[in-house]
Structures are given as C-alpha cells and as structure tokens.
Amino acid sequence: MEKKTMQTIHWFPGHMQKARRQMEEQLKLVDIVVELRDARIPQASFNPLLDELSAHKKKLIILNKADLSDEKENRLWKEMFEKEIPCLLVDSISDNLSKKLVNEIKEICKDKIERAKARGIRKKVIRAMIVGIPNVGKSTLINNVVKKKVAKTENRPGVTRSLQWIRLNEDVELLDTPGVLWSKLDDQEAAVKLAVLGSINDDILDKEELASYALDYLKQEYPGVLTKRYEISEEGDLLSAAAKKKLWLTANGEPDLKKAAEAVLKDVRDNRFGRISYEKCPAGE
Ligand SMILES: Nc1nc2c(ncn2[C@@H]2O[C@H](COP(=O)(O)OP(=O)(O)OP(=O)(O)O)[C@@H](O)[C@H]2O)c(=O)[nH]1
Ligand SMILES: [Mg+2]
CATH class of the missing domain: 1.10.1580.10 (Conserved Hypothetical Protein Ylqf; Chain: A; domain 2)
Structure with missing residues (x-):
C-alpha cells in the first residue's frame, strides 16, 4: 500500500491523558518499569511517551504474545534488545511466569535491595510498574504472575481504565496501568500495524x-x-x-x-x- 494514500491515524482519548498523569505521580514510588511490547511488532509497540516517563528508572522489556509471533524473529529481536536492556520473551497465557518474573525483577533491582539492607531494612518491597500500549497483555501478565484473576482482560484496547496496585508476595508489588498511546503517531506505518493488531480502536478507521x-x-x-x-x-x-x-x-x-x-x-x-x-x-x- 502506498504510504501517502493512508488515512491519518490518531487516538489519544481522555482516559489516556489522565492515566499518563497518574502514572507520572506514581513513578516516584516505583523501583522498576516493566515495559510490555507486542512480540509481533516490537518496534511499532514502542511508546515514546512511556520511554520518556521511565527515562531514569530501571527497566525490563517483555516481548509478550511470543506464542503468536515467528520463532526465528523472536530470537533475533530478543538478542537485539538484550544488547541494551534485560528482555524476556513471554506467553502470558500459557507460561508459568511467577518465579521467572520475580527473579528477573529482583536481579535487576539487587543493588536497591542491598542498599536497603545496609540501611537496616531487611525486607524491601520492590514496586514494579507494568506499562505498555493498549491490548498488549499487561493485565493478563499480572493475572498470570499472581495466579488469580485480579485484573480485567479482554481482546480490545482500553480495557483497564485506572491504576491498580497488586501485591504479588512479601517482596514484590505490581502496578497495573491503562494502555497508553502517544498524542502524535508520527510513524503512520507503525500506527497501521497497531490498528491491524488491535491496539488502536478501529471504529473510526x-x-x-x-x-x-x-x-x-x-x-x-x-x-x-x-x-x-x-x-x-x-x-x-x-x-x-x-x-x-x-x-x-x-x-x-x-x-x-x-x-x-x-x-x-x-x-x-x-x-x-x-x-x-x-x-x-x-x-x-
Ligand atoms: N496469545 C496470547 N494472547 C495474549 C497474551 N497476553 C494477552 N493476551 C490476550 O490479549 C488480549 C489483551 O489482554 P489484556 O491483558 O486485557 O491487555 P492490556 O494490555 O491489559 O490491555 P488494556 O488494559 O486495554 O491496555 C486478551 O484477549 C488476552 O487474552 C499472550 O501472551 N499470548
Ligand atoms: Mg489491562
């Protein structure tokens, strides 16, 4: 398809603006930002707004829905991301994620845990904010990790509307957040991919x-x-x-x-x- 004939896609409803503000407020409580991307579109599901928000935080990238994407591509993308940042390939529906995610989060935050110990805090609770574009599987991942349905999930964008702290165990708390896009979808081919895969409401497209x-x-x-x-x-x-x-x-x-x-x-x-x-x-x- 010719790029120039494409419709202009733009979707940044009020609830996303509100979510962005609330995420900014919560950020100071957070030790690590876990950014979910869609393994089928690891680049188009990168959100510059979330990147900006979490610029000074520890970070873990999760390529979610890895069961739906090409295995060869999964390997290549993971290798590429891992050069810069810890990265996991995940199927949030079938994998058993509890231990894997807790261990990874603790590993990334081990200096914080050590520092807390040195200050006499024996059990530091690590707080992880789960972020990503709409419909990427944030709530599904949280339900998987805590092994019960604490967050609503559905195959359409915009299901989670408010921030929700969830206690995973005595060491880790997770924050479910609403999927957010960014106000200027400059790369329209990426926007089309997001819409095709169901991360942008396509009612008006x-x-x-x-x-x-x-x-x-x-x-x-x-x-x-x-x-x-x-x-x-x-x-x-x-x-x-x-x-x-x-x-x-x-x-x-x-x-x-x-x-x-x-x-x-x-x-x-x-x-x-x-x-x-x-x-x-x-x-x-
Ligand atoms: N096959 C597959 N489907 C997944 C996976 N993770 C989530 N899904 C499905 O993707 C859809 C969206 O999941 P949600 O957990 O609601 O996504 P979300 O990121 O919380 O979405 P919002 O709250 O709208 O931002 C649901 O139909 C899930 O069943 C996965 O790893 N593999
Ligand atoms: Mg959700």
Whole structure:
C-alpha cells in the first residue's frame, strides 16, 4: 500500500491523558518499569511517551504474545534488545511466569535491595510498574504472575481504565496501568500495524485499508498463508479475491469489501494465519 494514500491515524482519548498523569505521580514510588511490547511488532509497540516517563528508572522489556509471533524473529529481536536492556520473551497465557518474573525483577533491582539492607531494612518491597500500549497483555501478565484473576482482560484496547496496585508476595508489588498511546503517531506505518493488531480502536478507521495492508504484508513476507486460508492465488486485489472466494458478498452478488475487511482483521487478531511477525528484525536481513 502506498504510504501517502493512508488515512491519518490518531487516538489519544481522555482516559489516556489522565492515566499518563497518574502514572507520572506514581513513578516516584516505583523501583522498576516493566515495559510490555507486542512480540509481533516490537518496534511499532514502542511508546515514546512511556520511554520518556521511565527515562531514569530501571527497566525490563517483555516481548509478550511470543506464542503468536515467528520463532526465528523472536530470537533475533530478543538478542537485539538484550544488547541494551534485560528482555524476556513471554506467553502470558500459557507460561508459568511467577518465579521467572520475580527473579528477573529482583536481579535487576539487587543493588536497591542491598542498599536497603545496609540501611537496616531487611525486607524491601520492590514496586514494579507494568506499562505498555493498549491490548498488549499487561493485565493478563499480572493475572498470570499472581495466579488469580485480579485484573480485567479482554481482546480490545482500553480495557483497564485506572491504576491498580497488586501485591504479588512479601517482596514484590505490581502496578497495573491503562494502555497508553502517544498524542502524535508520527510513524503512520507503525500506527497501521497497531490498528491491524488491535491496539488502536478501529471504529473510526478505514478497515478496508487496514485489511489490505495486512493481506499485502502476508503475501510479501509469508507467501502461501493466504492461499492456505482463503484459497486465493495471492495476485491482484487480495481483499476482493478473498471476498469472492469466501462468498463475502453483497445482496446483489458483488464482493462485500466491508464484510471481507472485518473478517480478515478478525483472522489476524485471532491468529488464523499461524505464527506471524508483522515486523521483521533488521538484524535478520
Ligand atoms: N496469545 C496470547 N494472547 C495474549 C497474551 N497476553 C494477552 N493476551 C490476550 O490479549 C488480549 C489483551 O489482554 P489484556 O491483558 O486485557 O491487555 P492490556 O494490555 O491489559 O490491555 P488494556 O488494559 O486495554 O491496555 C486478551 O484477549 C488476552 O487474552 C499472550 O501472551 N499470548
Ligand atoms: Mg489491562
């Protein structure tokens, strides 16, 4: 898809502004910021606003939903991030994360724990703020780590609306935060990827454009997956071809592109094409 023909995507509703302010306030209580990224789009899910907020804090990057992304890309991205910052590849639905996350957090904060000990504080509680773009899996990760459903989760952006401290054990507390974007989505291709994967509310976006972007990407980077799913030849107008083949038609028998776009986006978000990375690591080229 030509970049210049793309719609301009912008989504920074009031609750995100409020969340940003509250996160800023809580930051002074926090020992470490755990930043979740979507393993399928590790770069597009980087949030400059959160980066700015956590600039002087210890940090851990979690590439979440690693079960949905390409294994080879997962390895490459993790290696790349680890050169700068501790990084874990995580599946917050199936992994057993409690010990792994606590150990990692304690390791990163060990100097703070030591310093507290030296001051006579035997048990320092480490406070970790869990941040990330909407729908990346922050609340799911917290539920996994504390082994019960303490936070509401759903496959749409904007589910968590307020900050919530959760006691994990006697050593660690976690802060669930609402997903936030940033007010200027300069990189519109990144914005399209965020919208395609469900981190931006797409009610007011052009879904046909989003779906066509996804189809073009899949054709280019994962040849054969569209043929497998939609029995189409991966040439020409893919959205229209899929609509014809899958009989997503209007009352008068024309391809119903609106319906097709909804179906394609649902397939992307339900992971019907297998393990796909929507951003390839530059180190692999
Ligand atoms: N396959 C897979 N799905 C995940 C994973 N983590 C979260 N999900 C799903 O992603 C969706 C969003 O999860 P949430 O935990 O609500 O995301 P959030 O970051 O808290 O979202 P907001 O509160 O809206 O910012 C849910 O449908 C989860 O089941 C994961 O590691 N793998
Ligand atoms: Mg949430």
